[in-house]
Amino acid sequence: MIMEPELLAAVTKALQDHLGLEVKINDIQLLSEADRRNRIARLFLSLGNNGMRSVIFKQSLSDRNQETTDDDILARFARDSAGLKFLNGSDINHSIPKFLGANQNFRFILLEDLGNNHISLVDSLTKSDPDKAVAALKRFTKSLAHFDMASYGRINEYDELLASAHPKRETLEERIKWNEEDLIPKLELICNNFDIAFTNEVKQDAINVIKMILSPGDFYALTHVDICPDNVCDHEDKDKTSAD
Template identity: 80%
Template sequence: MEPDLLEAVNKALEDCFGLEVKINDIQLLSEADRRNRIARLFLSSGNNETRSVIFKQSLSDKSQDTTDEDIMARFARDFAGLKFLNGSDINHSIPKFLGASQSFRFILLEDLGDTHISLVDSLTKADPDKAIAALKRFTKSLAHFHMASYERLGEYDKLLVSAHPKRETPEDRIKWNEKDLIPKLEFVCKAFDIPFTNEIKQEAIDVIKISLSPGDFYVLTGDICPDNVFDHEDKD
């Protein structure tokens, strides 16, 4: 890590633990061309206690054009989601939030350990009963995740604004999707010789608005792809 980044990480850790912390070693976990730099930091503190924490930094995506706004938005969602859930009554495993830096776009979180059993592995086992049991564990955890944020997303939004005042709003998302998707729908209609009427256009706009507008079931979801989920059967 660059010296100024390392200094910022060290300060965030000392603010979290309330004592002097030394970073003894750094194990890079992410590949060089990824849009996030992820590392395991091995620490020792003033009381000779040793531990490891996870460092995650939002970077430019080398596979596509990335603006500073894109990087800040990714950092802000990581920061706000993790800090919000750490302040919630939630009874499934969430890594502890340990610190962050807005200027360096990193968060620090609890290390859940070397043993990583992905939900992908659990769902693709040869035993169908094992896969179904894994899916039930996941569904239950997701329900608790939703319950923790139900009718409390105002608190989440405050955290998001504190990290990224110009964050995307639901209205912005609706406008962006209309601008992106309606011309594509018109192109497909023309390709299949289907009249692109005002009625079709308005129905598509209505679907976009209904899908993306806050409603009775508006909750925090996160990126719940199976390969983002740890599934430890013994810990339910």
């Protein structure tokens, strides 16, 4: 993989600022497929003290499968950056990689390389042994519970990190308004198709449901937003899972 000179310089600077060492990127191994909305690569480094190590580079890009604005890309970068920083300061039963730097202009984050020895949760669930599949699901749900518990009562810390990475992020009011404008006309269309009266009461009930779902409640906590098994590594020997 060849990295653009401006991007390469930004990555090098971010690593040097975080590590406090002179850094040289010797080689780059592309890990993601070309059509993915995130570019992920393993960077092989030499450090100022002649040490060697590798780190993971993740850059948010345009989604080729759907219309993507620059604000969409920035929002994804901001969530990645804020989430990793937040989890680095949390007591959680996950294998959390260390945060090693970021750049808002190029929408990338740098994180610790946890190595190659990772087994996808897909593999654990599709083995011929049902007991092992059940055990894997238990590890998965246990890790998700720890994830939620680690953020409970600390959401303000995450919000501050998110605001720093994306000052013009969508507000709760804007999110509610967008969902109302998107979902209410669809509900009206469905009602009309089934000859159901779309009254003001029905409309207001739907609006109340939207507000209730999106508004913080007593159990307000962070959660993994894409828990597909292929986004999770399963560590049977450590009795835990880790999220990509």
